[in-house]
Amino acid sequence: MTNTEIFDKLTNAIVTQNIAGCAQLTQEALNAGIPPIDIITKGLSPGMKIVGDKFEAAEIFLPQIMMSGKAMSNAMEILNPELEKTKVEGEETGLAITFVAEGDIHDIGHRLVSTMLGANGFEILDLGVDVLNETVVEEAAKRKGQKIILVGSALMTTSMLGQKDLMDRLREENLRDSVKCMFGGAPVSRKWIDEIGADATAENAAEAAKVALDVMK
Template sequence: MANEEFYQEAVQAILDSDRATAEDVATRALAAGLTPADIMQNGFVKGIQEIGELFDSGEVFLPELMMAADAMAGATEVTNAALLSAGGAAEAKGKVVIGTVQGDVHDIGKAIVIAYLKANGYEVTDLGRDVAAATFISKAKELSADIIGMSALLTTTMEEQKKVIKVLKEEGLPFKTVVGGAPATQRWADQIGADAYAEDANDGVKKMDALLGK
């Protein structure tokens, strides 16, 4: 089967909110030699973006969006497991604490970022979603983290990224910060004084490598 057919099946599985098929397509695509990044970026991510657009234009509603997200989560579990079994560096490059900011429950992108980081030799602590600014900071202190990663998918919750960075600066804490999520941009990162902005999981690894001189 051509790669393009897998991509189309992946998009369709998300549009159909069909978790079992999404997991099956992911498994078959990996067995056929596609990389987790290929099938995610060209297939499943396109599907969830299409659903997002349909939601935006009022053609689908929250229950459908939630079911599509569930199918996406199934596909992500399959591809992330493949990434992790392929990775595994001997010595950790650095410690990252990562979470989705307070008020925000979007965590599909964060799960992908975590898998990429782990596959690329980072020790990662997932703080989950709806994480308060104080928790990012106390966990980073407790674990002596190198980097705090913050995901925000809503224009309203982006402000939480700013809040964390403000406290870090006020307290003179040394943790590097990386922000991501659909509404974040390099401009936003500069505006709030983040050390880096990452547009996707791969870019996240690159930016963190650069911050730590790896």
């Protein structure tokens, strides 16, 4: 099998919620010498994007999303130890505080972004889903003086509005200049990022890691 065929099969395994098959294909890809980052960005991540698009179009529903997420999680259990091997001690780029906005529990993209940031040298503080802005501000305040990027995601327009509130809170607490802010999710656009005064957004998890590295320079 060529690498392209393996990537296509991985993508299909995610889309069809093939939990066991996804794990098996991930191991086969590693055995074939394919780098873990490529397995994620060229195989698994495209599958999750298709799933997200189908969910947005109401072609699939929450149970299917959860099954695809389980397939992704099983693959990541195999890949995480390999990703750890590629990290070099002392090369941390900074602390990424990752979270899903209050009122939102869609964590597949969030977990993928956290994984990619960790693989690219960031220390990760994962606050999880449905996170209050107060919690994010408190965690940032505790670590004032460190190199910090806040990485928040929102899949719904309603939860996206909380990103503006978070930016306002950071300014009120005199923390805005201490942190970089990157937000993502289906409804988030560059125009929105500019409007609320954040630093960056990204189309997908692989791009998020590149953007975060650039923002932290």
